[in-house]
Amino acid sequence: MSNIGKAFENGKAFIAFITCGDPDLETTAATVHAAVENGADLIELGIPFSDPTAEGPVIQGANIRALNGGVTTDKIFAFVKELRRDVRVPMVFMTYANVVFSYGAEKFISTCRDIEIDGLILPDLPFEEKEEFQPICDKYGVDLVSLIAPTSENRIAMIAREAEGFLYIVSSLGVTGTRSEIKTDLASIVAVVRQNTDIPCAIGFGISTPEQAKKMAGVSDGAIVGSAIIKLLEKYGKDAPRYVGEYVRSMKDALR
Amino acid sequence: MTNPNGRFGIHGGQYIPETLMNAVIELEEAYNYYKNDPEFNRELTELFNEYAGRPSRLYYAEKMTHDLGGAKIYLKREDLNHTGAHKINNVLGQALLAKKMGKTRLIAETGAGQHGVATATAAALMGMECVVFMGEEDTIRQALNVYRMRLLGAEVIPVKTGTATLKDAVSEAMREWTSRISDTHYCLGSVMGPHPFPTIVRDFQAVISKEIKEQILQKEGRLPDAVIACVGGGSNAIGSFYHFIEDKDVRLIGCEAAGRGIDTFETAATIATGRLGIFHGMKSYFCQDKDGQIAPVYSISAGLDYPGVGPEHAHLHDIGRAEYVPVTDDEAVNAFEYLAKTEGIIPAIESAHAVAHAIKLAPTMDRDKIIVITISGRGDKDCAAIARYRGEDLHE
Numbered sequence: 001m002s003n004i005g006k007a008f009e010n011g012k013a014f015i016a017f018i019t020c021g022d023p024d025l026e027t028t029a030a031t032v033h034a035a036v037e038n039g040a041d042l043i044e045l046g047i048p049f050s051d052p053t054a055e056g057p058v059i060q061g062a063n064i065r066a067l068n069g070g071v072t073t074d075k076i077f078a079f080v081k082e083l084r085r086d087v088r089v090p091m092v093f094m095t096y097a098n099v100v101f102s103y104g105a106e107k108f109i110s111t112c113r114d115i116e117i118d119g120l121i122l123p124d125l126p127f128e129e130k131e132e133f134q135p136i137c138d139k140y141g142v143d144l145v146s147l148i149a150p151t152s153e154n155r156i157a158m159i160a161r162e163a164e165g166f167l168y169i170v171s172s173l174g175v176t177g178t179r180s181e182i183k184t185d186l187a188s189i190v191a192v193v194r195q196n197t198d199i200p201c202a203i204g205f206g207i208s209t210p211e212q213a214k215k216m217a218g219v220s221d222g223a224i225v226g227s228a229i230i231k232l233l234e235k236y237g238k239d240a241p242r243y244v245g246e247y248v249r250s251m252k253d254a255l256r
Numbered sequence: 257m258t259n260p261n262g263r264f265g266i267h268g269g270q271y272i273p274e275t276l277m278n279a280v281i282e283l284e285e286a287y288n289y290y291k292n293d294p295e296f297n298r299e300l301t302e303l304f305n306e307y308a309g310r311p312s313r314l315y316y317a318e319k320m321t322h323d324l325g326g327a328k329i330y331l332k333r334e335d336l337n338h339t340g341a342h343k344i345n346n347v348l349g350q351a352l353l354a355k356k357m358g359k360t361r362l363i364a365e366t367g368a369g370q371h372g373v374a375t376a377t378a379a380a381l382m383g384m385e386c387v388v389f390m391g392e393e394d395t396i397r398q399a400l401n402v403y404r405m406r407l408l409g410a411e412v413i414p415v416k417t418g419t420a421t422l423k424d425a426v427s428e429a430m431r432e433w434t435s436r437i438s439d440t441h442y443c444l445g446s447v448m449g450p451h452p453f454p455t456i457v458r459d460f461q462a463v464i465s466k467e468i469k470e471q472i473l474q475k476e477g478r479l480p481d482a483v484i485a486c487v488g489g490g491s492n493a494i495g496s497f498y499h500f501i502e503d504k505d506v507r508l509i510g511c512e513a514a515g516r517g518i519d520t521f522e523t524a525a526t527i528a529t530g531r532l533g534i535f536h537g538m539k540s541y542f543c544q545d546k547d548g549q550i551a552p553v554y555s556i557s558a559g560l561d562y563p564g565v566g567p568e569h570a571h572l573h574d575i576g577r578a579e580y581v582p583v584t585d586d587e588a589v590n591a592f593e594y595l596a597k598t599e600g601i602i603p604a605i606e607s608a609h610a611v612a613h614a615i616k617l618a619p620t621m622d623r624d625k626i627i628v629i630t631i632s633g634r635g636d637k638d639c640a641a642i643a644r645y646r647g648e649d650l651h652e
Contacts, residue, residue, distance in 0.1 A: 050549040051418060051535065053427045054273045054434070060417060073547050097271050097534040102548025124271045124534070128261065132534075149275035151437060159274075170275060174435030 002143050003118045004165040007042035007090045008200040012255040013222030014039060014213070015202055016229055016248060017094060019046035019062035021071030025079045027238050034245030035229075036089050039252030042166075043087070044121065044224065047076055047095035054123035056177030058227040061234060073103050081115045092119035092145060092165070100133060109136045119143035119165040127159050148193065148201075149173075150184040160196035167193055167201035169220060177227045179206030187219045210254030217255045225251060262451020265574055267567030270450040272537045275434045283441075284452040286357045291459065296356065303348045304463065307381070308338045310345075312464075314471035314628070320598050320618075327481065327621035329614060332468050332630040334492060335603060341633030342461060342492040343374035347443060349460035351378035354441035361385040361440045365429040367394055367422035367488065368559035368606065369401025370633055371445030376410035378443075386410035389428040391421040394558045401637055419552045422488075422562045426536055446489025447566035450537030454567050461495025468628055469499050476626060482507040482617065485630040486609040487580065488524070488560035490569040492632035497578060507579065509617075510569060511609040513555030514582035524553035525582040526565040527573050535563075540570040556585040556645065559606040559633075587612040589645055592635060604633035605642065 007013045016035040020028050032043055048066040052059065080091070093112065100108045100122065112120065120142055125132065130144060137144040143165030148156055150173055160167060169189060171182045186203060193201050203216040204224030213223040232247060233240040262268045270280060290296040304310040313333040321329045334342035351362060362379050364386070366372030372388035379386035388405055392414040395402050405412050418424040426449070433442040447454045447461070465483070472480055483500055485493035487510035500506040512525040523529055526541050533542040535550060543551035543563040555561045565580075572578035588605055591612035596602045603611055607630070614629045621627070635642075643650035 051423065051427050053430050053536070056431075057417075067549065098542070098544070098548040098550075100548075101532075101534050102544060102546070123273050124537070126270060126272060126274050126277050128270050128277070147274045149273070149277075151275050151278050153278060155274075155277065170273075173275060173437065175431045 002165050004042065004090045004092070004143055005200065008166070008221050010041055012217035013041040013200070013202055014248065014252045014255055015042045015044055015204070015222055015224040016040040017044040017046060017224065017226030018229060019048055019059065019066050020076045020079065021048060021066035021069050022062040022230070022233055023065050023237050024069050025071065025075065027233070027240065029079065029083055030241035031233065031244050032083060032087060034241040035248045036087055038245045038249040040089065040248050041222070042089060043091045044094045045080065045091055047073060047093055047099050049096040049099055052096060054175055056175040056227065058230050058234070059176050062230045073099060077111050077115055080117060084116045090118045092121055093117055094121040097122050097124050097132065105133050105136050109133065109140050109142050112142045113140040117142065119145050121145045121168060123147060127155065148189060156189060156192040157196045160193045163197055163199055166199055167197070168224065169201050169203045171203050171205045171207065171216065176205055178208040182206050182212065182216070186216070190220050210250050213251050214254045223251070223255065262455065264568045264571035267538065267540045267570040268451055268454060269539050270537060271534050271539065272450045273434055276437070279433070279437045280450055280452065282357070287353060287452055287456050290353055290356055296352065300349055300352055303352065304345070308344045308348060309336060310463065311467045312336050314468060314475065316475070317599050323598055324615060324618040326618040326623065327625035327627045328623065329618055330472065330480070330626065330628045331601065332464060332496065332628055334464065335607070335631045335634035339370070339374045339377050340636070341370040341374065341604065342464060342495060343371040343445060344377065345463055345495065346445065346457045346460040346491060347371070347374040347378045350441065350443045350456065351382050351384065354443065355382055355384065357441065359439055359441040362443045363387045363389070363429055363432050363440055364443045364445060365422065365425035366390045366445065367425065367561055368557065368604070369394065369398040369405070369637065370559060372410070372412070373401050373404050373408070375443050376405040376408035379410060380408045387432070388412050389415050389425040389432065391419070391425050392416050393420040394422065397558050397641055398637055422558065423550065446491040447494045447568060448489040448536060448538060448564060454538070457491050458494045458498060458568060461491050462498040464492065464495035464630060465497060465499035468496065472626070472628065479503055479506050480626040480628045481621065482509055482627045484509045484511065484610045484614050484627060486511045486560060486606045486632060487565060487569060488513065488562045488606065489564070490566040492630055494566060494568055496630040501577060508572070508577065509613060510578055510580045511583045511613045512580055513557050513560035513609060514584045515554040515556070517584055518582045522554040524555040524561050524563065526563065527580040528582045530563070538567050540567045541565055556588065556641070557605045557609065559604070560609065581613055583609040583612045589642055591615055592638070592642055601631065602635035603631045604635050605638040607632045608635070
């Protein structure tokens, strides 16, 4: 089992998404520490992209703030290396295919291994295109995380059978962002996943409250939260880490 | 030219969120069925001929030919189509296809507004709902087209993110499509995006080169020596090139928008200044920085102001079958004015990029040579902006 599996050993997993460099890397480091100290089981680190087509307005804003702040792929690699001195929970990168491709896939993914990044989530890399990076991910032992959407239907089994790390189940149609209600029949999706793989699956997109997290984790192995955390960073800037810590605690408590 | 996974050489593919995968698969299956369906083709041909006014004229530009003193120049008059541009060809095809698929709502991105107007037109004709995403910057540059779309019953949503131009309109239309798929077809306006769009749009636009070929054979008894068209995403260009790709003696020349010059950052000339990347569902060439962040491109032409190019063009460039040349704002504006004064034809500023290159090329060729320039659209929409470019404050 890959290192990512460890995130699912403490009951239902709470997965926190944080955009690197929003508003600066010092704040990102403090936010990661606060999240981990308060129970986050896995950290999804966003590498900002100029045109994040799968993101709603909140995470788009984080991408713009981070890029305006001057963050680059190399700065993020150096930052993660530093972060790994005391952060032991599994960490993955979330970014877009062009960020990896443009850097040079082999150089990018081998660096991931060197700085102990356990996986890669690329929302614009569906099953049909994963050969772009899969062989290199295999070579360096970095999990290429697959996503399943409410529209996946007949594709779920195919995706699940080849999935590694964990399966990212997209809760709703549309882009990232908080939602008042999640209507997708996620239990049925997870049931098909379970028939085809033993790896854990976590649900993301639209989750912001402890009640939602509890409900989502009830049908899966964990909950992924991005926009709700980014909103705290947007609101409190450099002071956000302690608010993120409190928030993560409330979410993880709901999952225990 | 397309292999089964939607590749043109190394370019193309389907780099999109999983949420959209079944939608593009469903689209591909429907297209593969209907493209061979005689009833579909009969309906589409009738729409082309009776509604859009096809075939468009292949006009011998005699004054321009004599003035430039070289190759004989023909203009493929896509500007004479209903709604004033080649965009209607693709839109009628996609709207008809969407309707057959049971979709009731069309969404689209638009740059100059021509594709938005065409989509709004087709939606009105076929009784479909229509939402058009347009960069806020472009809604200002092309205010008249915003009004036309609204007049046709479409909702126009100004996109404020990023550079507030065409690429952001595409991103926003993609985001909208992921949130509402079952009743909605994304009527993509160029030969770009994920497979099968580059193929579908090319096939619907290929009517341009099919007609050029028939018309030039009738008028001249032979094929042209060069076909010239402007390239943003590249739909009118691929439409103009397609039936000549196997005719190796016909030079195919795509004119990219160089903006203020390819040695400046204010350019949209992707093949001249971009490099290989993955964006908006496809692998192709893109203007981007060293970290793969998509560059904020610039051109006076809202329709060419896009940081990428369609995957089939990228491939035609790789194999050397087509040439791509940069044309600056200045050259395009001069050509815009030149064609108006010389032939009494006001081309779209996009098409003026192709005219500009022909003005350079024609005098270098013998008088027994033939150039076809595709005038992809008419220039009424651009008059206010060109007047401003010349320092004249014109209020529409």
